[in-house]
Amino acid sequence: MRIASRRTILWLLLALLLRVCCCVTPAHAAQVEKSNPAKVYMHYMPWFETPDTLGPGQWGWHWRMNTQNPNVIDASGRRQIASHYYPKIGPYASSDPDVIEYHLLLMKLSGVDGVMIDWYGVEGTNGDIGSLLSNSNALVDRLGDFGLDFAVVLEDRFSANIGQAEANVSYLNDNYFSHPSYIRLGPSAEPLLASFGPINFQTESQWTQILAQADEPVAFMPLWYESQDAGGNAAGEYAWIYEDEAQNNHLGHQDSFYRYRAPNLELAGGVAYPGFDDFYSEGGAGSPVPFEIPHDGGATLDAVLNQAAQFANRVDFLQLATFNDFGEGTMFEPTNETGFDYLARVQEHTGVAYGEAELELVYRLFLARRSYAEDAGAMSNLDGVSGMLAALELSAAAELLESTAPTGDYDHDGVVGAGDYLVWRGAYGARTAVYGSGADGNYDGVVDAADYAVWRDHFGGRSLPAAAVPGPSSLALIGLASLGCWARVGRS
Template sequence: MSDRLIRCCALLAAAIAPAVATAQPADVVKTNPTKVFMHYMPWFETPATLGGNNWGYHWKFNNKNPNIVDETGKRQIASHYYPLIGPYASRDPHVIEYHLLLMKLSGVDGVLIDWYGVQGTNGDINQLLTSSNALVDKMDDFGMDFGVVLEDRFSANVGQAEANVAYLRDNYFNRPEYIRLGADQNPLMGVFGPITFQQPGSWTQILDQAGEEVDLLTLWYEGSEAGANASGEYAWIYEDAPQNNHLQHQRNFYRTRAQQVEMAGGVAYPGFDDYYVEGGVGEVVPFDIPHDDGQTLDSMLALATTYSDNIDFLQLATFNDFGEGTMFEPTVETGFEYLKKVQQFTGVDYDEEDLRLVYRLFLARKEYEGNAATQTLLDQVSASLAELRIEDAAAALDEAAPAGDYDGDGDVDAGDYGVWQSSFGAQTILLGAGADGNYDGVVDSADYTIWRDGMTSVQPAGVVPEPATLSLAGFAALALATLWPSR
């Protein structure tokens, strides 16, 4: 990059910095008034957070090794599904940005964090809290709300549970983004169970630490374990294994139980396809619910539509439980299909192209990770997306990360041609990485065309090199080799 271009980038970055700092996220307009919250797992760790070659349990279970990487860059993880961005650390700010923007453009109103607290028996409780707080601290940047679903199973005694609720009081409930529903505007707190504390008296003591009334929601049909402390219940994923009756369970809840409790949360999920047996954990859950190419999710959203008057919100379960195969997060196998269905349900004026723009932003964050000037430009892209100025975001991203910049230096030149040439025919699991300019997972002649078009847009006519190191016949043969399957 020339000194002149570097100076221009620095001036531009300085000019837009105040705009980034004062940006105010816009509220998404939805035609469906149902509140939609996304259940979110903050439990993923990588060597970037654990050090060395260490990966967190939820990427590997008992027998997988993410350090084993195939020729496409795909890591060995404990899941039937592979994240579109690859396995990640939950506290990575670029991952959080990617996740929250995807949710926002899908019409999701807030996040329900699977929350473990500050005291408990699980050994990774500090890591979980750090990642949860990293997520919470970004909510306001994107105009999103949040709440928690407490995992009481890891509290060894009432004292630990009290400490956890006290932490919520001092650090979460006092935030304006915390979810409050109902006429009294009490903070919403789910509990996954209860599992440890199944007596109302225990919950009276625990919730006394909240400092205010709390809308406690238990799992469906377990409200009696919290007694009068429970404001209601929420549905979850379940079926009687031999009967394939998960839809009937959901229908029964909507028709009957949801009308018997003060507050009810519905649920929608794409399926349940866990990796416990393959991951050496054992048969933790004795059923599976096929995704059926999106038909399971269609059925769940249709039920929520039919019985929308009986529920106070819909919980999407889950954004990213890869081990159980319940994720709405885009994957190699499902693409953006599940979030597109959410967009249709919520009635937002956004589509897959807008979701892909968020994905492009994530790739650019990683490609230009060490480039402060470009990161400042990408901050503006992120702010524009949060403000729902989609066209401005797309234009700014094209400037910050131009198509055909395969070497990641911020411009399109002969160096990018060299990257394309040296990687011709390669495949990548991370669509759009390296010289995969058209996001199809293979470096081929189409990616040369993207480089050439980017080159001609910034260079005088007549200076774009053709692939001269290959004869025309040789170039054609290599191109065909990427399109014709080997036997």
């Protein structure tokens, strides 16, 4: 009986140990709960390049256009870019893994269900088609880590002939449509293929030939009022940003689409946007868009989101346009000018239980990635923070982030001490374009007495080395060794 009892206890302890180990395995993306069940997708531009991707001093066109030079930097560190708005994290490369992580976590905690990638294909006349594809694929490769879906908005304007368009759809068929996270619509769950146009191919026969490269029927959706260009191949349309010049009637166009066009479509997509404030004229790129829609401090976004809510039963999804078209000033991405406000309004629309504090946590993770990039242990811990955020374990993520990148650690050595005071004193009075960087401890873009108070209040804080967080394999070995010793003692 004593031997049987001891064996039973051993098995129970082993089961408990395995349960504990399961609890500390890497977190998996959790589904965000939303009180608004409508599908919300974010239109995403993968076209940004920096010297890290192009070579010393070289910047992609979308950061510079024809008149700006991001190598010109003011006293705060702000670069000269082709936009009326400055990203909170500064200008970036679309392939940067830290940037992709930051973007996708912001979307997730805003209640966004997926991404609609502005997609140029594998063949075309644009010289950057290779980098656009690799940037898009870098984004797609991370979507599963954060539980987000995706589809593409096909740009056919750079397809010089129908063969190139066929090659692009063939690539989609072979690489995207079968992806478990690819968006499918309609009663037959067909892969969504939106078109920003069509532009170059405007007959039913052409699109019949192009779409035949897919192994299954496709939910092909041109822009609003353009489905006739694809004939019977079109499954519906999606709305976009538009206003007649100087008439301030963009809301009227949206209202008309929802009321009169969408009910007659098999599939329909709505749109919401914060405004339209392009930089084309200032950037020496002409004036291809003859209107401007003021942001009005978020009032424009509120108006279009209210429309979307009013007519939610008439569309299959709402597209947020856009996450990061800085050149057209339509971005939901946080900027120095707008903060997290636009995503906070999206949070209200989707009905998630999160607010700006959670978005700021994602921003802090990004800054920590930059500050501790050379510290392998810290970066390992930050991987854990990212996984916890994706799993919606937000309190645990905040604790691990603080223990890895302590508030007030201005010299980034893992300790809030005298060295950080010296950094603060040396930077006193300075401004920073990336809020929260350097000695800007309260994230307001200015190094002042308030940042000294942050340092003082956190003095003595220390980072937690990665070795202090044992992985599941370490726990299992320790536990099994302990059980073995206990059992051996019991037999003696």
